Amino acid sequence: GESVGLHLPTLSVQEGDNSIINCAYSNSASDYFIWYKQESGKGPQFIIDIRSNMDKRQGQRVTVLLNKTVKHLSLQIAATQPGDSAVYFCAEPGNTGKLIFGQGTTLQVKP
């Protein structure tokens, strides 16, 4: 079956350090991946996406890396700030056209 999973449910980092959040996917035919950020009590917000014809995409302080060989996706946040504290989800389109979401990683930023 299809599944999208994150390696760690919780990640704790020091303010100013870089954060790396990982995601493993099972569908080798997936051609599009999205990262969402969900702050407490709010809806998920789009952060960045990547197509399968790329292995890296950069945004403002965020970078997504895609390794299709091992079906692994990561989100890197540079100089992590308190405002980055949230739950991060990866998502990919399923066979029926819906998005399949991972379980989420909670990022805690220590001052």
Place this chain on the structure above:
Amino acid sequence: DGGITQSPKYLFRKEGQNVTLSCEQNLNHDAMYWYRQDPGQGLRLIYYSQIVNDFQKGDIAEGYSVSREKKESFPLTVTSAQKNPTAFYLCASSIGGGNEQFFGPGTRLTVL
């Protein structure tokens, strides 16, 4: 401003009552979705609609119902048949299936 709205933000109901959660979008998106989120958990798909007047069950549709009479509106009814309705409910929309979804702010439903 374009966006997706949900109302109310907090909702309290007595056990055994049906309750309808509102979701409206002015993004001109064809597809709309309802998710349920329990504390510390991911998103579980309840229902989705890829076009007006059509909708499909998601992974946890039992005890819920929806309608899609207008493109911009996708209300969710939590019926008394839902065994454990207390949760955070999220509505989303997208241009089409499999594309980036835009989420509303959510409705927190508490059944007393």
